[in-house]
Amino acid sequence: MKFKLLILSLLTFTTLRAELFWENIFQNYKAGINEPKVDFVYKFKNIGKTNITITKVQPSCDCTFAKISKTTYKPNESGEISVSFDMSARTGLQKKEIRVESTDTKNPVITLVFEVDIPQPFKIVPRLIFWTLGEKISSKKSVITIDKSYDVKFELQEASFHHFFIRLNEIKKDEIYELEVKATDTSHADSISVEIPILIDDKPSKPATIYIEIKDPKQSSSSP
Amino acid sequence: MEIKRTLIIEQILRFGLALLFLWAGAAKILSPPDFIQTIESYQLISYSFSVFFAYFIPILEILCGLSILFNKIDLGASMTLLLMMLFFIAAMLQAWIRGLDITCGCFGKSSDQNHSQYLWWIIRDTVILSALVLFIKNRFKII
Amino acid sequence: MEIKKIIFQSSLLFCIALVLSLVHYKIDPHRPLLTRTPLLKEEIDLKEALLLNPLWVDSRSDNDYFHGHIPHALPLNEDHWEEQLPIIFNAWNGTQNIVVYCSSQSCHTSKVIADQMRSAGFLNVYVLHGGWESWKLNGR
Numbered sequence: 001m002k003f004k005l006l007i008l009s010l011l012t013f014t015t016l017r018a019e020l021f022w023e024n025i026f027q028n029y030k031a032g033i034n035e036p037k038v039d040f041v042y043k044f045k046n047i048g049k050t051n052i053t054i055t056k057v058q059p060s061c062d063c064t065f066a067k068i069s070k071t072t073y074k075p076n077e078s079g080e081i082s083v084s085f086d087m088s089a090r091t092g093l094q095k096k097e098i099r100v101e102s103t104d105t106k107n108p109v110i111t112l113v114f115e116v117d118i119p120q121p122f123k124i125v126p127r128l129i130f131w132t133l134g135e136k137i138s139s140k141k142s143v144i145t146i147d148k149s150y151d152v153k154f155e156l157q158e159a160s161f162h163h164f165f166i167r168l169n170e171i172k173k174d175e176i177y178e179l180e181v182k183a184t185d186t187s188h189a190d191s192i193s194v195e196i197p198i199l200i201d202d203k204p205s206k207p208a209t210i211y212i213e214i215k216d217p218k219q220s221s222s223s224p
Numbered sequence: 225m226e227i228k229r230t231l232i233i234e235q236i237l238r239f240g241l242a243l244l245f246l247w248a249g250a251a252k253i254l255s256p257p258d259f260i261q262t263i264e265s266y267q268l269i270s271y272s273f274s275v276f277f278a279y280f281i282p283i284l285e286i287l288c289g290l291s292i293l294f295n296k297i298d299l300g301a302s303m304t305l306l307l308m309m310l311f312f313i314a315a316m317l318q319a320w321i322r323g324l325d326i327t328c329g330c331f332g333k334s335s336d337q338n339h340s341q342y343l344w345w346i347i348r349d350t351v352i353l354s355a356l357v358l359f360i361k362n363r364f365k366i367i
Numbered sequence: 368m369e370i371k372k373i374i375f376q377s378s379l380l381f382c383i384a385l386v387l388s389l390v391h392y393k394i395d396p397h398r399p400l401l402t403r404t405p406l407l408k409e410e411i412d413l414k415e416a417l418l419l420n421p422l423w424v425d426s427r428s429d430n431d432y433f434h435g436h437i438p439h440a441l442p443l444n445e446d447h448w449e450e451q452l453p454i455i456f457n458a459w460n461g462t463q464n465i466v467v468y469c470s471s472q473s474c475h476t477s478k479v480i481a482d483q484m485r486s487a488g489f490l491n492v493y494v495l496h497g498g499w500e501s502w503k504l505n506g507r
Contacts (some may be wrong), residue, residue, distance in 0.1 A: 094445075126488025127488060129488065213457070217462045265471075279391055297376040323503075
């Protein structure tokens, strides 16, 4: 008797359920160089007995755009959420989420996840170089490390901008470079950005930008 | 006929509630750090107590679920769960009133989102509370 | 009679749960400490941060920043890193302390942004313990 009632309870709960079955809630992707965006598709099916309405689809950042063609799905009907991730300003492993709210009685909130590995062929540390007003004239250096799986060439050897002199020195062929920046005059506040043209695997790539300033330590910061 | 109907309702509620709390306890017991973070986000108790309750509550839920399922010390178990649900609802209400974000914060703090989520949680827990009250009333003829 | 029964049975369940939870805690290889670890070197609470008169950096999304932020805070997030970085570099005077915040203590974005800022060349970068939530909870 008790066993029958257990089955009855389970059946009661199951017949009232509305449930979405997701094919995949986690996806990953390895991006190529300068790839601007990647698209993912999350497929689902209504395996419940009643209609399900998707009430909200919310990505975790402005870099992710999600769209769905309609909101209500009948039993046995399939659908999908298309997601587009803007990679343009990013490097390294990126993990983003999309929260989906629905009238699913078992899981009213589902988090879809994707991971994208965005290549970083080289790294410049630091990208911001500065002196304070009146500081002794000197050279400051940034270290550029190259990922060996890429062929990276910088199209800059030496250059002069305002009161700054810049030189690229090779420390270890195709692996480590040093960007030497020398301020020739620190008596006036100054600010420049320098774009270094780059070839990656013999193709022109987005230039690397470094920022150089002579700062006034008495300046109070303010929002733009 | 009436007695039979009452017995059927009691048994359905017994199994339903037992399974629910067994599942709830099992889900929490698998990841204490996540549950600690959830408890902390209500900002009601200190970190040490959050750690304590993160280990204590899931086990209590499982024990109460088993008690109800096997009809042993189920009066104490039902009343314990009733008190627990009242406390959870009260905690959620205070978090809602204070505007606390009890999720990971990954999705920003859109007030629409928080409101609809709180409302859903409170409705859900109230339904469970009502089922408990009905079970206690049917089973033990009290309340 | 019923009340005595309820108290007895509940107490029994509590005691068993207490013992089992202590055992679970003891045998859990990943158990956390019972006291919170001290603030990481880079973390700072609101009271200390205010004493520094820092440059505030908001690492939340532009939408959250638009809906409210610490006065004079500048936005810096991964979505608009390249546009926002030079603005912050320009606003920073080279010596001022910097405090980065995101929405709440559970949000890790501020730590990520703070790491990236140090790597970029900023000095004296801290992370606000409790984030934007701690600012609001302190009645600001």
